[in-house]
Amino acid sequence: MTQQSNAPVRFQAAREDQLLVQALREQDENAFSLVLDRHYSAMLGLAMVHVGSRARAEEVVQETWLAVLSGIHRFEGRSSLKTWIFRILVNRAKSYARRESRMIPFSSIGDGPKGGMATLAENSAAGGDGGWEGDLQHQTVWGSADSPEDRLLSTELRLHVDKAIEQLPAKQREVIILRDLEGWSPEEVCNVLGLSETNHRVLLHRARTKVRATLEQYLAEPEDV
């Protein structure tokens, strides 16, 4: 896509940002509700890369929105509103992870591959916070598909995709969540994650290759085994 053909899209996005920022400054509940819904899935996914469990990621998302509400009057529009919100999220998630890692008891160091910081898969298997019980409650809202059968298949596929993504290195996880699950543009991903276009594509290619292999394996499995 050329720069020239991007211009109307950029203009429209900038105009929409201006209106949203204005509405948030005026504490418009409908506008706030709209941005909460629009960004929740990507925010949760990205936070989980850093903090490892759904419960902690939800806390980070909530803290981020409180920071957005406090800081919206200082937003200068040097980046898009979305980039600004997600940079706050990434910074908070990183701080949270650092804080948590300092609080890990010595006895748990070395328990797992991440030095005691359990991944979602580990938590799930152990039934810990953010584990299967919490996950399954959330999975019931994933189904936007029409029939109960579609919802079940969709939920099951999502579980496999999540497991495949959990196995990836953090940077690859961030990139594939934003690009492929959330449908962000390369530019948006690079702006939020501070990556070059080339680097982000290398990470994306590696992530897609691994997820593709896992999905193929899952989809090829006979149902009755």
Next chain:
Amino acid sequence: MTTYASLTCDDVMKRLTEYLDEALPPGTRKRLEQHLAGCAGCSLDLNEIRTTVSRLRALPGEKMPIGMKENLLRALHNRQSA
């Protein structure tokens, strides 16, 4: 390793993401498409990556828990009355 249009299969694999993003320079894009037209293996890889991306994209996203949304809307109102 097959070479078509002066690109090896390895070259093509490294550039498929740029190709899918429509970020390749026109000359490279043309050579890559010529390679794909003559190489069944790379063409299959491209289709499988496209399928993977569209499957991922089609998965429903997560919805904010009602309790969290209520808390945040309350925070918005509290700011109003502060």
